[in-house]
Amino acid sequence: MNRRLLPTTVVGSYPKPNWLRRLIREYEKGEISDKVMRRAYDDAVKAVVKEQELAGVDILWDGEMRRDEMTSYFARRIEGFTIYGEVRVWGNNYYPKPAIVDELRYKDELAVSDYKFLRKITDREIKVPITGPYTLVDWSFNEYYRTREEAVYALAEVINQELRRLVDEGANYIQIDDPAVPTHPEEIEVAKNSIEIVTRGVNAYIGMHMCYGDYSKIYPEILEFDVDQIDLEFANRGFKDVEIFKEYEFTKDLGFGCVDVHTRRIESVEEIKDNIRKAFSIVEPKRVYVDPDCGLKLLPSEVAFEKLRNMCQAARELREDLEG
Template sequence: MSYNAIDTREQFRPDDHSTDHFLLTTVVGSYPKPKWLNRAKELHEERDSFTDEHLHEAEDDACRVITDEHERAGLDVVVDGEMRRNEMVEYFAHRIDGYEFNGPVKVWGHNYFDKPSVVGEVAYDEQWLVEEFEFTADAATRPVKVPITGPYTLANWSFNEAYDSEEELAYALADLVNEEIDKLVEAGCQYIQIDEPALATTPDDHAIVGECLERIADDVDDDVRLGLHVCYGDYSRIYPEMLEFPVHEFDLELANGDYDQLPVFTEEEFTKDLALGVVDAHTAEVEPVEVIKENIKKGFEVVPPERLTVSPDCGLKLLPRDIAYGKMENMVKAARQIEEELDAGEITVGYAGEKSGNSAAPADD
């Protein structure tokens, strides 16, 4: 497999893109659900007359609405906001043989997580995301990205009652994730994001994550873009080792920490694409365009413009929906203005430009 990220990136440049420079804009994954969808799920649990068919129709409608919302905000690559998913581990555990649920576990404060247990050998029971992708791709006019929870997080955030070690469980799950990604690619998906939020909180296991990713990426087509989303934690404990992972892009949460960890990625050259969090998913206010533009410029300290993706820090599902939309809209406006300023030579790219020998060159130079 080739890991030339530029080769996989240019396919997402819109045909009518008006500038030479191109900052790919997307979102991490989750998005606030319409209140009526939450009510539909309650009715499904409360009343026999509100059938599976009724719920699926509501989910379909929500996927159309949110996909359209992402397109109206101007994103280059959209997702459906994970309207069919409840939680990033639970959703998949319900679809994997070998898992069972025994009730919610308190994780912090008054928050509970329905933490599953692995009680037998894990096996691929049914497709996870293919139908979701196909529906969204039909509803969208722009390219669609699919986020999928990675095998290390699926293992780390579960009780292991069947395997000799968490490492062994993670490798077994990696083979299942590989199977699902093969099916997604077969269905036409060209951009897949693997979510491993557990990685930066358990950095000693980065070699396990690397082996999992090797298993996942083993036979993926060269033109399919693979990203890895890592949030929370101390990135200095996994950098630069993570650059060895077989992915094109790292999606990192940095805005929430006011970019205090940015220098970590300038100590040794960042050799992959960077999807930089430029709006904070944890604050219920819309950052002004000028603030977001300054955040985008911070990314040029790490990678040159042709390797920067512009994204929120993390999933937006916990925010009010109007705030989430405002963040996306301003994020896209900021990216487009930065592109124009790069074309005009008004922005000097810092450390990353020096490393690449490219101070502000168009993406196709």
């Protein structure tokens, strides 16, 4: 795909405005109508898109204002899932864990209407993030299929249908979020096959985002995945992982996580420029996409904005240097 040098993008989520959080709580208590809630989400998306535009992001998404998190949101929209009560994970965080209890089938849509709404309110390029089948299965109970593998492939077929619809509507850049893949190197073959199913007949630029896990256990195997870009986090681990990817020729575009989403410290433009330069030791600059390590949703929104703005400024300055 023909893009400017060092395009800047986001991984997906952005902090929800406080007023939206309050409305969601009221909605859950039944105090406001579906219609009012829908309008509130639309307004939140408009605000977040404006912030990303002001920060200078080239390829954006809607900040996932409508998504509570990345597993159950999709599970609720796919036939064959049910959602159990809250399951405790990562210390004191709770989330509703989905279970596969029947044959998985495509129901309605997963992100098509979100994409269409966004298309109406921005001229910038859009990237649509969808949680990958491997991660959705890994983070759910499987009470229907004989094996995990079977469940993953069935879900991959469902997601393939969604991707085809997105492309029919005009989407040309889709990101498969698969953070569970690096945590199960022993099943890398299953993950790879699932991506082949997901992307079959999908005429779009495909990125794959993977945070967590030990990258050395899945590299160079991930180069075999049928995607155009691999998007990884580097800032959170102090860019030590750069070494892993120098060992073999990196044959994909690289989404280079160069800003840490786990700290409120705002990296300076100079610091981020130095960070981005580290990517050039893996691939040539024209294959590098610049983004934060992961979604920004856990940060205060003013911090998220400053980080994005500095990141985009850093990319702009480096672009000018490179283009001379």
